[in-house]
Amino acid sequence: MPDATLVEAINFALARAMQDDQRVLILGEDVGKDGGVFRATDGLLARFGPARVLDTPLAEVAIAGVCVGLAAQGFRPVAEIQFMGFAYATIDQLLNHAARLRSRTRGRLTCPMVLRTPCGAGIHAPEHHSESGEACFTNIPGLRVVIPSSPQRGYGLLLAAIRDPDPVVFLEPTRLYRATREPIMDDGTALPLDRCFTLREGNDVTLVGWGGVTREMLSAAERLAAEGTEAEVIDVATLVPLDAETILASVAKTGRCVICHEAPLTGGFGAEIAAQLAGPGLLSMLAPVERVTGYDTIVPLSRLERHYLPSADRILAAVRRTLSHG
Amino acid sequence: MTTTHVAQFSVPFTRHLESDGTAVGALPPFAGNPVDLVPLYRGMVLARIFDAKAVALQRTGRLGTFASSLGQEAVGVGAASAMAADDVLVPSFRDQAAQLWRGVTPVELLLYWGGDERGSDFAGPREDFPISVPVASHVPHAAGIALALKLRQQARGVLCIVGDGATSKGDFYEALNLAGVWRLPLVVLVNNNQWAISVPRSAQSAAATLAQKAIAAGIPGEQVDGNDVIAVRERVALALERARSGGGASLIEALTYRLADHTTADDARRYRDDAEVSTHWHGEPVARLRAYLVSRKAWSRDDEERALADAAAEIDRAAETYLATPPQPVWAMFDHLFAALPAALASQRAQAIAGGTGDA
Numbered sequence A: 001m002p003d004a005t006l007v008e009a010i011n012f013a014l015a016r017a018m019q020d021d022q023r024v025l026i027l028g029e030d031v032g033k034d035g036g037v038f039r040a041t042d043g044l045l046a047r048f049g050p051a052r053v054l055d056t057p058l059a060e061v062a063i064a065g066v067c068v069g070l071a072a073q074g075f076r077p078v079a080e081i082q083f084m085g086f087a088y089a090t091i092d093q094l095l096n097h098a099a100r101l102r103s104r105t106r107g108r109l110t111c112p113m114v115l116r117t118p119c120g121a122g123i124h125a126p127e128h129h130s131e132s133g134e135a136c137f138t139n140i141p142g143l144r145v146v147i148p149s150s151p152q153r154g155y156g157l158l159l160a161a162i163r164d165p166d167p168v169v170f171l172e173p174t175r176l177y178r179a180t181r182e183p184i185m186d187d188g189t190a191l192p193l194d195r196c197f198t199l200r201e202g203n204d205v206t207l208v209g210w211g212g213v214t215r216e217m218l219s220a221a222e223r224l225a226a227e228g229t230e231a232e233v234i235d236v237a238t239l240v241p242l243d244a245e246t247i248l249a250s251v252a253k254t255g256r257c258v259i260c261h262e263a264p265l266t267g268g269f270g271a272e273i274a275a276q277l278a279g280p281g282l283l284s285m286l287a288p289v290e291r292v293t294g295y296d297t298i299v300p301l302s303r304l305e306r307h308y309l310p311s312a313d314r315i316l317a318a319v320r321r322t323l324s325h326g
Numbered sequence B: 001m002t003t004t005h006v007a008q009f010s011v012p013f014t015r016h017l018e019s020d021g022t023a024v025g026a027l028p029p030f031a032g033n034p035v036d037l038v039p040l041y042r043g044m045v046l047a048r049i050f051d052a053k054a055v056a057l058q059r060t061g062r063l064g065t066f067a068s069s070l071g072q073e074a075v076g077v078g079a080a081s082a083m084a085a086d087d088v089l090v091p092s093f094r095d096q097a098a099q100l101w102r103g104v105t106p107v108e109l110l111l112y113w114g115g116d117e118r119g120s121d122f123a124g125p126r127e128d129f130p131i132s133v134p135v136a137s138h139v140p141h142a143a144g145i146a147l148a149l150k151l152r153q154q155a156r157g158v159l160c161i162v163g164d165g166a167t168s169k170g171d172f173y174e175a176l177n178l179a180g181v182w183r184l185p186l187v188v189l190v191n192n193n194q195w196a197i198s199v200p201r202s203a204q205s206a207a208a209t210l211a212q213k214a215i216a217a218g219i220p221g222e223q224v225d226g227n228d229v230i231a232v233r234e235r236v237a238l239a240l241e242r243a244r245s246g247g248g249a250s251l252i253e254a255l256t257y258r259l260a261d262h263t264t265a266d267d268a269r270r271y272r273d274d275a276e277v278s279t280h281w282h283g284e285p286v287a288r289l290r291a292y293l294v295s296r297k298a299w300s301r302d303d304e305e306r307a308l309a310d311a312a313a314e315i316d317r318a319a320e321t322y323l324a325t326p327p328q329p330v331w332a333m334f335d336h337l338f339a340a341l342p343a344a345l346a347s348q349r350a351q352a353i354a355g356g357t358g359d360a
């Protein structure tokens, strides 16, 4: 079992998928010799050759659109967009084409593509390199949206995304890329694309989130445990389709829920989860739902970045508010 | 069947100074007296010293990721010096040489790259745009500014700078095409430094030149030696004059070379040979103009020492000011979002001030 960081696990999954399936192609800016700006595709050009690892000209719309054509032709393109700030331009291709090709043609043509992009703040990156725009993608019918928060989940979910017969947007939190290293099983095992991961069990309060902020959720849960409060921590790694069942079952047990995400509050995907709690979950709730999120502001440049990011302290404060209710 | 040629095109290339600094033929009027070129030389030196300082600050953890313009100083200084004060610059992320010439201060540049939005609130050129990080996405803005100037019938022009990689993007073509049909007072200058991170010019486009992308837009396209500040200034000045006087848009491709890594986050040795980089030190713009000035007895060793010391002192002072500038208050992230903060955001602002732990 090799030890791997998240970005190395992504690299293992890409290599495994390419080795197992000749139809898998990698394309994007600087994915070849440079191995991607975060090195996610490191070594793949040398191993699989330039017909399967393609450095593209600088053109995100073309990258996404070319994937639609390749996928319709039976390839399994895995595109890399260098940062989420540059993935917004691909929304036309994803929304108008990738996500609806199957439906438009009633299944005659399909679009098994993956669009990977780093996301999130916390690495003191330049302007436009710290966005958390998952909600822009979760509102596109026909598109799966996945965001792993550990090396093993990154590995298994990416393999599943590549094998899935439909388009997947795969978001990789940059601040987790090298944050931890864990032994991972590089045995080709995929993880389900429609299940939340319960990272920690507890009966007192449910913390629900995804991506970078799972770290703060876990650290808040640890601090709560020291005070005798047991938090259940749920990583919603597959935002679409949403596994509401796992969340509702947890809240049926705890009666309290704090939803955490790095993206802005208003219209964030947390609102969808809150709506589930206000609907089918309402009668289990002992306290109002809390949301700890990025503010409704532009992600500040690095000097103020830490004030924007949801902290463990903010999560703890929200938990205390929920606990203060009956 | 008959086949005739319905249109033919060519792409001119201009150079005044050979790579060793020898002048080819007569220089343009502004360069007639070599002493008049000294400010251009100082401008390039200032940019080079600024870049070196910024990289040093980044390496010691006191600045964010930074894109040096090493080797491309003539593109920025040549172009900016061709602008009138009331022309508008719409720059990319590697255009500090042009920005410094336009009056953006080194402190402002350092603040921006150090992660402080106030660095884009230029005290000097108030209408110039902040740099565009999303590649080529600013070319349409430049066209919009040019349309505004045209609608107001002002004899002003817009200069937009992009990289070679940017010319592969749709927004670049879309803006160029629109500027062509509407005859906008726009000059798009391509800093062709031969690389877009790890992608060489040859893998970026199958076109023989990037300048010829103008042809499809119906506007003049030309190449200029981007390491020759005299040529850059001359060609950009002519294009801007044409723009201001109703002659429409132009595309200029400046041929130069990126002597540094893409940014401080890049390691170019992964994808290009040091040997290639070494050959391009020959003919770089600062040494080239210096050689010319020295050959015309317009520059001495003393002048050089003094110029370097002056520029270094200016940049050191700027770095000190930057480092001594306290960060903005937390609420700054809210207070510039809208003209007036919507009431709905007041509680979030208060929460952020309270460290995020207060009641929302």
Ligand SMILES: Cc1ncc(C[n+]2csc(CCOP(=O)(O)OP(=O)(O)O)c2C)c(N)n1
Pocket: A029, A058, A060, A082, A086, B094, B133, B134, B135, B136, B162, B163, B164, B165, B166, B167, B191, B193, B195, B196, B197, B258, B262
């Ligand atoms: C739309 C977009 N895609 C990707 C990036 C990431 N990126 C930053 S600079 C760069 C290469 C730009 O090359 P070029 O246009 O030649 O400009 P240069 O960096 O050489 O000055 C890339 C891919 C970006 N900033 N914007």
Ligand SMILES: [Mg+2]
Pocket: B163, B164, B165, B191, B192, B193, B194, B195, B196, B197
């Ligand atoms: Mg370039």
